Each structure stands twice: as C-alpha cells, then as structure tokens.
Amino acid sequence: MDKLVASAEAAADLAGAVIRPLFRSALLVEAKGDASPVTEADRGAERALREHIARHHPDHGVIGEEYGPDRADAEWVWVLDPIDGTRAFVTGRPLFGTLIALLHRGRPVLGLIDQPATGERWIGVEGRRTIFRGPFGGAIGCRPCPELSTAELASTSPDIFPPGQDAGFMALRRAVRRTSWGGDCYIYGLIALGLLDVVVDATMKPWDWAALVPVVEGAGGRVTDHAGRPLTLESEGDVLAVGDPALLPACTSLLSV
Known part of the structure; x- marks a missing residue:
C-alpha cells in the first residue's frame, strides 16, 4: 500500500502543477450538461492523472469526472475528480481540491484530498491513521461531539x-x-x-465521495449515505459524514423525515 500512496501523491503533484498557474487567471468557462462550470484546468489535470496511472498502473481501471470510465470492472480502480469545487475555483476561492481515490473490488481503500493553492493535503488509507500536511497547522483527529445541539454542520x-x-x-x-x-x-x-462535526450533501457522484471515506474514517469519523449505509458505486449520491460516530443515529433519524 505504501507504493500506492506514493503514486497517488505523485499524481496529485502532477495535477497541482496544471491547476496552480490557472487559479485566479482568466479562464474560458464552458457549461457541462449539468450546467456546472468546466475549465481547461479540470481537463488538463485529469489528463495528467490518467497518464500517470496508465504509466505506473496499466492493469488498473479509472473512473474520472471529465473523461468517464476505463476498465471500471478491474480489481483496482482509481476514481478521480481533478477539481472538486469548480465554482470555487473559477471565482478565486481556495475551497476546492483534487480528489484521488483507489477502490479495491469496489471499496475505497485509499483517498487523497489535495488543495494545490494552499499546499494542504489529506491522505487516508483503510486501517491507518489519516495524515495531514499543510502550512497553517492543524492536527488529524475528529473531535468528540455526542450531542447534536453542540455540533457544527456544513453543506x-x-x-x-x-x-x-x-x-x-x-x-x-x-x-x-x-x-x-x-x-x-x-x-x-x-x-x-x-473543526466541523457533520457534513451532509446530496446528488454526489463516486468521484465526489470516494476519496473522502478513507480520509474521514482514518481520523475517527464515519461516512455513509443518509440512512447510515456504507457508500458503494450503486449508492444514490446522498452523503453523510460525522466526526463523532455517536452522532450517526440522530443524524440518520432526522434525515429520514
């Protein structure tokens, strides 16, 4: 697994080299079929990621937001979102990231969140403590928060x-x-x-959530669908993340209203 982690980090470095020169520059923004913005940064970064995977892991499959699936039925499949948060990217806000996940037989076993503008990076591996690197401080570890009344929620x-x-x-x-x-x-x-306790989202695709699962769970949290079930490639796209697993029953109960 260490070699796969190193490969994921090298891939993120390549994507970041594409993204950083374009951040807060004049970009030609097009419209996707779902009306979300897409730029040359999205496409160029995903090409860099795919080229790296093809060179170093030719027997692995890939699922990417910009260029679709390739051998998605392989035992090992990389799931890529070159810029998650393109709207933030095109409006100059550093609240976006490159997401790189590795699935083994459909289960996320490696996840990486990279913020190429700020130099922050989270690396999650199934069964290991999540690693965080960044210039602003911060220590990995979800905080105790057994009561919803004291929880910080984000979406x-x-x-x-x-x-x-x-x-x-x-x-x-x-x-x-x-x-x-x-x-x-x-x-x-x-x-x-x-720093947050609960995140709730909906209509997410596998490239939006696959990398998040090992990162949050390696810090002590849980990531599920709104009913508390593990996320799979067949999930409907509703995502719930809690820092303190004790919050999960109360969150799923309310989300079922």
Missing part, C-alpha cells in the same frame, strides 16, 4: 437537496448549533481536523 449548498430530501436536512439544521455553507471536499478535510 456544499442549500440548493443541492432534491425534493424529498430537503425536509430532512432542514430538520437536522434546526437541531445543530450552527450551519455553514460551501467548501465541497474541503469541509470533509475540516471534519478530519476536528
């Missing part, structure tokens, strides 16, 4: 919840101490640093 956007899920989220929001918005993958890194 990417209030608009991501489809009809039928928004009522449950609002019930959870009323139960916590405070709610903040925005951050995409970055807020999951903050859970692993003990």
